[in-house]
Amino acid sequence: MQFMHSAIYRDLEENLVSNEIQITIAFADRIKRIHYSYQRRTDDYRFYVKDYSEYNTVLQLGLIAIGHSWLSITKFYPGNRLTYCTKCWCLGHLRNKCNSENKCRICLENVRVDTLHVCKNEPKCAQCDGNHHSLDNQCQVIKEYKDQLKEDVEDAIQKGLLQRLSLQEKSPMFEFRDQDFPPLTTKKAFESINDNLAKLIGSNKRLENKVDLLSTSTKTVTLDTQLHQAVLADIINIMKDFVQYFIPATLTSGKSERISLVPVANEYYSRFHFGSSRLINGFQLNHQVQLIPTSHNNNIIKTDQHRTLSRTSNLDVLAKAFFPALHNYLLNPRDEAMHRLKTWNFSTKDQKLVLSLLDEWYSGRTLNTVLEEWEQVGIASLRNQKEYIKILCYNVEGWGTRAVEAIDLAHEVQVSVCIFTEVGELWSTCRLPHFNKFYQKGTNKNGGVCIAVGKHLKATRIEVNIPNTVIIDITGLSEPVRIIGIYWPTSQQRDLDEIQPFVIEDTILSGDFNGTVKEWNSPITDRRGASVREWINENNLNYITSTTNTSKRFLRNIDLSFSNMSTISSETLCSGTSDH
Structure with a gap:
């Protein structure tokens, strides 16, 4: 898919321009007007051309008819990307090299995980302390940085240090096979649905x-x-x-x-x-x-x-x-308890633990003394203990038909957190015992994401108005953890930069991306996978390697997980009736 660019008069409506472009260029897609921060006599439109031969034909012609006028059409070269930190919002470095504390993107006040931040909505620039956003084009420092960056890039291209990407050949057409989508017999299908509902x-x-x-x-x-x-x-x-x-x-x-x-x-x-x-x-x-x-x-x-x-x-x-019978008191309570533990075949480790508790109980002068001693031991052990939690990511393809299967899988694997994607509108019809559920609806009736957190963990939801996205903070562990669960349908266009402000330290991002990358257990890298990989690298996240591909229909790995934490691993489970 190639980019093209055209200059249009401002008095023409966007719908008219879009229709004219699609009439002239059959494979034109994703037509958008480019927004500038300053006034211009003409509007620039950017769009994609899926067909390679048509792209070359339009480029050789160099003109396109819109509104009874011949307008120029050229290649579109994306702007140079700025190097900036998403932690302190300063130019020249990334967040993994930053020693500053997390700051709000708007007001630049310090943001802490354990404290709720209320933004004043008063923009402040991290470059010049002006009353605008840190990456605003009106900032003089940003303008000078972009001009210098453009000169450096052009100089590197002339010296041969950098090269612009060459256009790719036409991608192969999709081949439809009958065995991929077999026809359903209506009567048998309804009978099967009724049997499944009864079960x-x-x-x-x-x-x-x-x-x-x-x-x-x-x-x-x-x-x-x-x-x-x-x-x-x-x-x-x-x-x-x-x-x-x-x-x-x-x-x-x-x-x-x-x-x-x-x-x-x-x-x-x-x-x-x-x-x-x-x-x-x-x-x-x-x-x-x-x-x-x-x-x-x-x-x-x-x-x-x-x-x-x-x-x-x-x-x-x-x-x-x-007077009670003497045979009941032949042993003191401590020895009697230990005798019962041996009779019940308790392990030596458990017997020693119970024995130490009984010694502390009978040797303590008062009940408060024993309880205070036990509280101190509990606090000291928790400070030195690291908790390991299991997180399950599962595409259920409709909670109404696979709720019991998802519940059995969660209890079989003994997970603490579940990320269920494509749950649909029936997500609340069956409860998940011992779990608290957090749901966000999708863009259609089959979408939606649900994160279930075990009741032994303290979970707080981060309120966001992003479809198919749930963000949860889990505290009470040795370190707080943020979990982001998303579902990206094949037909949906979404901007991953929407969740960029919510990616902090100790963040786990997991879900169904419907995108493939060759280095991530897939045969090829498609366009969505390439964009996801680029976004992951920009935000300093690492791909969590899985044992095999997650799609059962094709050799593709479309359920992906990323994190900026260390000592984290992943395993693909081959179970369930879903095609993931």
């Missing part, structure tokens, strides 16, 4: 039942834990009073005075017995509540509490003392 509905019901059962079990464990904590707090207070008041009195009093301590001992027994009854009845209540509808829970709890109080009020304070 999907059944699978969703089974999955919801499992999730409800797991939620019920979790609630029971939570109630049991709260009950344990409450009873344990009461027992500790009773033991404190018993050791502080009753035992000293029995050691210092005489035989006749000890008889008067019997009611006090019975009172302590009643308090211990009440704690035991409360624990037993509470366990039974927690497990009964989960089997009864939620609307009756409050009444049951109140009734059972009333029963418990009535039973404890009828206790005889002079009842015969109760």
